[in-house]
Amino acid sequence: MRTPDRPLKIAVMSFAHTHARGYIDLLKGTPSVSLLTSDPGEHSDTELRGRAFAEHLGVDYVDSYDELMAWQPDAVIVTSENARHRADVERAAAAGAHILCEKPLATSHEDGVAMLEAADAAGVILMVAFPVRFASTFSRLKAEYDAGQLGQVFSIRGSNNGKLPSERAWFTDPELSGGGALVDHVVHIADLLEALMGAAPVSVTAVTNQKLHADRARAETAGLVTISYDNGVIAAIDCSWSQPDTAPSWGGVSVTLAGTAGTVAVDFFGPRARGLDTATGLPIEAPYGPNFDEALLSSFIDAVCSGEQPQPDGGVGLRTLDIVLAAQESARTGRTIAVADVASSS
Amino acid sequence: MTAVPTISSPAHLSSPDGKTAMTHTPLRIGLIGAGGISHSHLRHLLTLGADVYVYSEAGAAELVALYGGTVVDSLDELLAAVDFVDVATPTFTHHALVKRALEAGKHVISEKPLARTDAEVDELAGLADELGLMLFPAHVVRFFPEYVLLKEAVASGRLGDLAVLRFSRSGAFPTRTPWFADRALSGGIIMDQMIHDIDIARWVAGPVERVSAVSSHAGDATTPVEAAHVLLTHSSGAISHIAGIWGPSHLPFTTEYSVTGTEGSLAHSSVAERNYISHLASTDAPSGLLPEVDPAENPYFAELREFTDAFGGGAAPRVSAAEGAEAVRLANAALLSLETGQPVDIESPSAQATGK
Known part of the structure; x- marks a missing residue:
């Protein structure tokens, strides 16, 4: 520094x-x-x-x-x-x-x-x-994207899955958190896609449920979102709190991109040493890598x-928030939502 | 192509010593079509001890020269020679050929999708019922061991109440014949490729109430690419994402799933779970059009064995005409969602066949 x-x-x-x-x-x-x-x-x-x-x-x-x-x-x-x-x-x-x-x-x-x-x-x-955009793997992806090594990107899958936040109760109180898994996890992938492509999201569709952690959650704990961007790219994000409390690690963030010249998959928190606890048979997972x-x-x-x-900057924060708000509106109404409508109606 | 498994034919197909008896006459099967998937069908049908007659507008003689069987010159001749018909032609021809075979009193295997439109699949499933004939859509992914394990884990209750499911299927764009690229004829990637995972999602997580889809295209006429994302809301409340990629020609064929329920999760990645990894200076790259399979438990063989077992009086297979029809309806709902830009509600999801 x-x-x-x-x-x-x-x-x-x-x-x-x-x-x-x-x-x-x-x-x-x-x-x-x-x-x-x-x-x-x-x-x-x-x-x-x-x-x-x-x-x-x-x-x-x-x-x-x-x-x-x-x-x-x-x-x-x-x-x-x-x-x-x-x-x-x-x-x-x-x-x-x-x-x-x-x-x-x-x-x-x-x-x-x-x-x-x-x-x-x-x-x-x-x-x-x-x-996550400060990960060296993201820098490499950005460099390959900018150099045209993926050709024209046409489809992206992203996932940001974790445990239901339990150290702080407000995460699952919509009054304070603004919602559940959608507001917690969609923004990370949305930020990466903005940093990568600089494209504007046009429309958003989302489906959610509250089956996981049903006893504790007051908002959606699972969510799947599709986004159409103005550059023709379609993206899908799994933002679910689907990592069980008993899992050996918190979860992760990954993206897979498909372009006319090939595909790239990045598992930002993926590398880890793995083993087993002899007494219980439970997995040992020791993730490693730089602290972003x-x-x-x-x-x-x-x-x-x-x-x-x-x-x-704040502009990125606002644009990624608009994707979340559109996803929440879609999950509520069962409709596909234009991102521009979310930004103009509130 | 991979080697044929050396599995002895079921007793009702041929006797162990190879001599045919009155009760053990070989099935007489007519294979229609000599394109990509016909290689697999013909090979496996012959291994199963069937007498196979092949009719195709083109390529029948070449196909038979490779594997065996008998070439016939017309559909009429084929129907006159056989008791069972296996339709392995382009999607847009399934309806007319399956209908013709059913009307001729034949039990039928049809490649997926069962047909292109909802009206066509309704008519075929209804006709088979009415005539008391067997009609099996070839949803081969139900025979891949990793998907069988998923179905068993869900059915046993080990994963609890399913919450969120992800499926992905990625390979090279099928450019070897032009009809795949014509959405009117093939239904595009959703109807041709993603219908596999649409069927699996419905098989494991139950009836579907709502479908939405987005798609994209890029590349040019000689090197096209296509992708789609489909979201399903099941009647149980579970949600599914299905991703499909038809990419550039060098792309290997890969699949993934990740399924989480209240009691557990199960995930599979074909890239991660390989039992043979080579880095040789010279090697034959696998095709990006079909998944790699273990020849000792080839799912394409297992599928045809189960279908022909049923033809020979055995148990009903794990996939029915009604379920093949459901998969087509969901794929068409996804295509409608592409057109309207909005999710599509499925009529009377509770009436959907749920399968075994």
């Missing part, structure tokens, strides 16, 4: 999202970064939150966002509940801080637009945390130092 003239002051707003831990773990060991966190509000006794979580991680903490903003951070990482992203981003922007916002950008198109406007008005960077969050944070810090807006 680039070294600023003085330690860069980065504030973390909320420990609601489990990714907060990963970002803090990476940043707290960075000498050029000074870190301060806050996670105000009432927290369930069953979740390690607030000051206790900060102490657990060994990071500085204040009790309120007022105190956090009074520290005058250069940059803010927003890892609150999805539905609270707008309020937190607006607050950070008003304080003149550059912003890295956890995905999805927001839970409504209107909120997303307001967040982009707030960042614009304050003249601060708004970046959305899509780490590190490259994401490095890119954000570079941008904060240079003042230049990095990718993925």
